[in-house]
Amino acid sequence: xxxxxxxxxxxxxxxxxxSILDHAATFxxxxxxxxxxxxxxxxxxxxxxxxxxxxxxxxxxxxxxxxIGFSDASTSSSSKGETLNDTIRMVANYADIxxxxxxxxxxxxxxxxxxxxxxxxAGDGSNQHPTQTMLDLYxxxxxxxxxDNLKITMVGDLKxxxxxxxxxxxxSHFSPRFCFVAPDELKMPEEYKIFCDKNHIEYTEQTExxxxxxxxxxxxxxxxxxxxxxxEVMEYEKVKNVYTLHNKMLDESKENLRILHPxxxxxxxxxxxxxxxxxxxxxxxxxxxxxxxxxxxxxxxxI
Amino acid sequence: xxxxxxxxxxENGTVIDHIPSDKLFKVVSLLKLEGLKDQxxxxxxxxxxxxxxxxxxKVADRYYAEEEVNRIALIAPMAKINIIKNFEVxxxxxxxxxxxxxxxxxxxxxxxxxxxxxxxxxxxxxSKEPVILKCLYCEREVQEEALVLK
Numbered sequence: 089x090x091x092x093x094x095x096x097x098x099x100x101x102x103x104x105x106x107s108i109l110d111h112a113a114t115f116x117x118x119x120x121x122x123x124x125x126x127x128x129x130x131x132x133x134x135x136x137x138x139x140x141x142x143x144x145x146x147x148x149x150x151x152x153x154x155x156i157g158f159s160d161a162s163t164s165s166s167s168k169g170e171t172l173n174d175t176i177r178m179v180a181n182y183a184d185i186x187x188x189x190x191x192x193x194x195x196x197x198x199x200x201x202x203x204x205x206x207x208x209x210a211g212d213g214s215n216q217h218p219t220q221t222m223l224d225l226y227x228x229x230x231x232x233x234x235x236d237n238l239k240i241t242m243v244g245d246l247k248x249x250x251x252x253x254x255x256x257x258x259x260s261h262f263s264p265r266f267c268f269v270a271p272d273e274l275k276m277p278e279e280y281k282i283f284c285d286k287n288h289i290e291y292t293e294q295t296e297x298x299x300x301x302x303x304x305x306x307x308x309x310x311x312x313x314x315x316x317x318x319x320e321v322m323e324y325e326k327v328k329n330v331y332t333l334h335n336k337m338l339d340e341s342k343e344n345l346r347i348l349h350p351x352x353x354x355x356x357x358x359x360x361x362x363x364x365x366x367x368x369x370x371x372x373x374x375x376x377x378x379x380x381x382x383x384x385x386x387x388x389x390x391i
Numbered sequence: 392x393x394x395x396x397x398x399x400x401x402e403n404g405t406v407i408d409h410i411p412s413d414k415l416f417k418v419v420s421l422l423k424l425e426g427l428k429d430q431x432x433x434x435x436x437x438x439x440x441x442x443x444x445x446x447x448x449k450v451a452d453r454y455y456a457e458e459e460v461n462r463i464a465l466i467a468p469m470a471k472i473n474i475i476k477n478f479e480v481x482x483x484x485x486x487x488x489x490x491x492x493x494x495x496x497x498x499x500x501x502x503x504x505x506x507x508x509x510x511x512x513x514x515x516x517x518s519k520e521p522v523i524l525k526c527l528y529c530e531r532e533v534q535e536e537a538l539v540l541k
Contacts, residue, residue: 096530172508194504194528213502215529279532 092387093200093207097218097254102261105225111382111391112226112375119378123390124153130183131157132175133210134166135191139351139373140210144187144219147380156183173202180205185388206387214250219383220350221254223376228259228307230375231346231368235262241301243269244311244331244356246276251350252311256280266291267301271327273318297331303340308333310349310356310369328355335360348372399432404451406473407463412436414467415446421462421495421540422448422455429453457484462495464488465522465538488519496524497539503529512541 094100100108115121129148133141136159145155158164166175172190176199179186186203188196189210196209196216211217229235240259242252246268256266266284268276268291276293284291294301302308313331318324332355333347349357349369361367385391410418415435424431430451439445460472464486472484494511505512505528514524514533522535 172504173510190504191502192504192507193500193502194526194530197528198504198508198510212504213529 092389093196093203093209094218094383094387095196095200095207095209095212096216097221097258099218105222105258105261108222108379108382108386109226109229111386112222112378113230115381115385116375116378119381120150122152123385124148124151124388127153127184127388128182129153129155129157129384130179130186131155131159131210132164132179132186132188133157133159134161134164134195135189135211136160137189137211140189140219143373143376144208144210144380144384147377147384150377151381151385153384157187172199176203176207185384187384208383208387214248216254217250218254219376219380220251221258222383223372223379224251224255224309224348224350225258226375226379227346227348227368227372232306232344235259237263237265238306239265239267239304240307240309241267241269241305242276242309242311243297243333244313245274245317246270246311247274248314248317249311252276252309253280255309257283260284260287260289264289267305268293269295269297269301269331271295271313271323271330273323273327274313297333299337299340302337302345303342305345306342308341308345308347310347310353312352312354312356332356332358333361334358335364338364338366341366400478401432401449401451401475402478403476404429404449404453405455405460406475407448407450407460408445408471408473409439409442410446410448410467410470411442412444412446415448417466417540418446418448418463418470421466422450422459424448424450427453458489460484461487461489462492465492465496466540468522488516488522491515492524495541496533497541498526498529498531499533499537499539500526500529500531503531505529 131141131144141159148155180203185206187208187210190212193213193215196207196212200207209216209218246252315324345366346368347366351373412435432449435446436444463470473480474482492514496514498505498512513527517523517525524533
C-alpha cells in the first residue's frame with residue numbers, strides 16, 4: 089500500500105541510495121532539527137535489539153518527533169496470539185511511520201503490504217537489515233571519498249552474515265572488487281557468487297586471512313564467527329582465532345584502509361586495533377544515526 | 392490407427408495427458424478436482440511409449456484458464472493439455488511455467504512469516520530450467536526438489 093516503505097536494500101535504486109547518503113551528510117552537519125515536529129514514530133521490536141532501537145529512537149528524537157512502541161514482544165499483544173496483520177493495522181492508526189524488527193523473515197515485507205503508513209525494516213530474522221547496509225555504504229563513502237572501484241575484503245562468517253550479503257548487493261552499483269576470506273564451513277554462498285558473475289563483479293576467495301589480502305584492501309569488513317554455526321566443535325576451535333585481526337597485521341596496509349564491523353564484536357578484532365586510526369567501527373555505528381534520520385525523513389516524504 | 396483406447400473418449404472438456412505416474416495425484420490436488428461436480432476420469436499407470444507408464448485426467452465440460460493449467464508445469468512440465476469439443480481435439484496446449492505463484496507453494500523456511508501468519512504465499516519464478524522459485528517474503532530461493540504445494 090505504501091510506496092515509501094523500506095524493507096530491503098534492493099528496494100532502492102542507485103540514485104536513491106546516493107540521494108539518501110547525501111541527505112545523511114546534511115543531517116551529520118546538523119543532526120538537531122525540527123522536521124519531524126508533530127510526527128509520531130512507532131518502534132515495534134518483536135525481538136529485542138537495544139543498539140538498533142536506540143539509534144532509531146535517537147534519530148526521531150533529534151528531529152523533533154515522538155516515539156511510541158515496545159522493545160520486547162513479551163510485553164505486546166503478540167504474546168496473546170495477535171497476528172502481525174492486526175498489530176500493524178492497529179499501530180498504523182496511531183503512528184505516521186512504523187519502524188519494526190521481527191524474528192520472522194519476511195515480516196517487514198508483509199507489514200508493508202497491510203500498513204497504510206511507511207514501514208522501515210530494522211531487521212527481519214536473518215533476512216534483511218537495510219539501514220545497516222546504508223550506514224555501511226555511508227561509512228565507506230565518507231572514509232574513501234567515493235564508492236566506485238574499491239577493493240573490499242570481507243572476513244569471517246560469509247555464509248550466514250546477512251550484512252555482508254546486503255552490502256555485496258548494494259555495492260554492485262559501484263564496480264567493486266571483492267575478496268572473500270572465510271573458513272570452508274562459512275564460505276560465501278553460491279547464489280551471491282553467481283550474482284557477482286552476472287554483474288561482472290570481480291572476486292577472489294580464500295581461507296587464509298594473510299597480510300597480502302589485508303595490504304590490498306581499501307575496506308576490511310570483519311564479521312563474527314559464531315560457534316553455533318559449526319556442526320563440529322573441533323572445527324570451530326580450529327578456526328576461531330584464525331580470523332582475528334591484530335594491530336600488527338595492519339603495518340603494511342594501505343593508508344586509506346578502514347576497518348568496518350557491524351558490531352557487536354567478540355574476539356575477531358583484538359582490542360589493540362581500537363587505537364589504530366584505521367579502526368572505524370565505532371564511528372560506523374554513529375553514522376547509523378544520520379543515515380536513519382535520512383531514511384525516516386525520506387519515507388515520510390519530507391526530503 | 393486401430394489402437395484400443397485405454398480410457399473412454401471425452402465428448403467435451405479438458406484432457407491432461409502424459410502426467411508422470413508418480414505425479415498424477417499431485418496434479419489432481421493442484422487442480423482441486425476433489426470438490427468438482429463434473430464428470431472426471433482419472434487413469435494411472437497406463438502404458439506409454441515415451442514414458443513407460445503415465446497418468447491421464449479427463450475433466451468433462453470444463454475448460455481451464457491459461458494460468459490455472461500452467462501451474463501444472465511446477466510438478467509435471469511435460470504434461471500435455473488437450474481441449475476437446477465434440478470428441479475432437481480442437482487445441483493442444485504446451486505448458487509454460489508462470490512468472491509468479493500466489494497461495495500455491497509452501498515456503499520451506501520455517502522462520503518465514505508465511506508459515507507463521509494466516510496469509511497467502513507469493514513466489515516468483517527465478518529460473519524455469521531448472522525450476523527455481525523465490526519467496527517474496529523471506530527472499531529464499533527454492534529448488535524444484537524442495538517444492539511443497541499448499
